[in-house]
Amino acid sequence: xxxxxxxxxxTAVEGAIVQINCTYQTSGFYGLSWYQQHDxxxxxxxxxxxxxxxxxxxxxxxxxxxxxxxxxxxxxELQMKDSASYFCAVVxxxxxxxxxxxxTRLMVKP
Amino acid sequence: EPEVTQTxxxxxxxxxxxxxxxxxxxxxxxxxxxxxxxxGQKVEFLVSFYNNEISEKSEIFDDQFSVxxxxxxxxxxxxxxxxxxxxxxxxxxxxxIGETQYxxxxxxxxxx
Numbered sequence: 001x002x003x004x005x006x007x008x009x010x011t012a013v014e015g016a017i018v019q020i021n022c023t024y025q026t027s028g029f030y031g032l033s034w035y036q037q038h039d040x041x042x043x044x045x046x047x048x049x050x051x052x053x054x055x056x057x058x059x060x061x062x063x064x065x066x067x068x069x070x071x072x073x074x075x076x077e078l079q080m081k082d083s084a085s086y087f088c089a090v091v092x093x094x095x096x097x098x099x100x101x102x103x104t105r106l107m108v109k110p
Numbered sequence: 111e112p113e114v115t116q117t118x119x120x121x122x123x124x125x126x127x128x129x130x131x132x133x134x135x136x137x138x139x140x141x142x143x144x145x146x147x148x149x150g151q152k153v154e155f156l157v158s159f160y161n162n163e164i165s166e167k168s169e170i171f172d173d174q175f176s177v178x179x180x181x182x183x184x185x186x187x188x189x190x191x192x193x194x195x196x197x198x199x200x201x202x203x204x205x206x207i208g209e210t211q212y213x214x215x216x217x218x219x220x221x222x
Contacts, residue, residue: 031209035153042201042213043153050209087153091209096166097143098211100153 002026004101006088011107012078020073020104022088031091032064032071033098038084046073048091075106083108113212114204122220126191131217133185133202141205142185144177145213146170146198153201159185192221 004024012018022032031050035043047055049064049071061074075082085105089098117132133142144156157177158166164177176188189196197220203211 033209033211035213042215045210045212048209089153093166096158096160097155097168098145098153099155102152 002090002099004088004090004099006086006101006104008102009105009107011109013109014078014080016078017074017076018078018106020075020086020088020106022071022073022101024069024071024088024090024101026090026092026099028092028094029066029090030094032062033089033091034060034062034073035087035089035100036084037087037103043087046086050091078108080108080110082106114202114214116200116202116214116217118217119215120218120220122222123192125194125221129189129192129219131187131189131200131202131219133187133204133214134183135185135204139204139206141207141211142179143203143205143211144187145201145203147201147216148198156187189219192219194221197221 006022033048034046036046037043046060047057047062049055049062052064052066054063059076064071085103087103088101115134123129142159145153147153155168157171174190179185199216199218201216202214205211
């Protein structure tokens with residue numbers, strides 16, 4: 001079966017750095033994506049890792065280790081607007097589908 | 111600006127009725143997807159559509175569901191006979207390459 005594990009909740013203060021981990025067990029693994037979702041909104045694409053290593057996009061970075069079936073999303077210089085749910089999603093079968101994790105609810109406090 | 115638009119934004123229907131959810135891409139894309147999210151739960155894959163054919167579907171996508179692109183532009187998801195458990199947010203997504211999928215604003219479906 002397919003499984004993705006990520007923490008259900010994380011709390012951090014404004015300006016801090018937070019790391020959200022994701023471990024996965026899946027067939028047809030192609031890469032790992034991260035999405036942000038505000039309450040009532042649609043998932044918004046943040047980053048994609050197809051190869052091992054770190055990808056950086058502004059304040060957000062994402063990392064993948066295929067051998068460890070592990071990745072993380074790193075958010076720096078946290079802002080209040082970063083309060084949202086963050087989902088890791090395995091890209092499977094050459095991009096034909098995404099399998100989402102359960103999501104991590106990030107609360108940023110002043 | 112959304113990558114795709116979806117209509118309607120909300121739909122309320124009676125159990126057993128058919129519903130059609132529509133997705134309109136802003137520009138030409140190769141890959142389309144439907145996902146659903148039951149309130150408070152994770153996003154679940156339903157079906158992917160490439161070159162006007164289904165390329166992948168999940169176990170959720172049973173005979174009650176169908177997709178088509180009737181006029182070469184709109185991409186529709188039809189649920190033939192809705193059940194209470196079909197109540198969810200339905201998201202259309204598009205991609206130029208499969209790894210990077212962009213989601214529409216969603217249609218909230220409520221089955222009574």
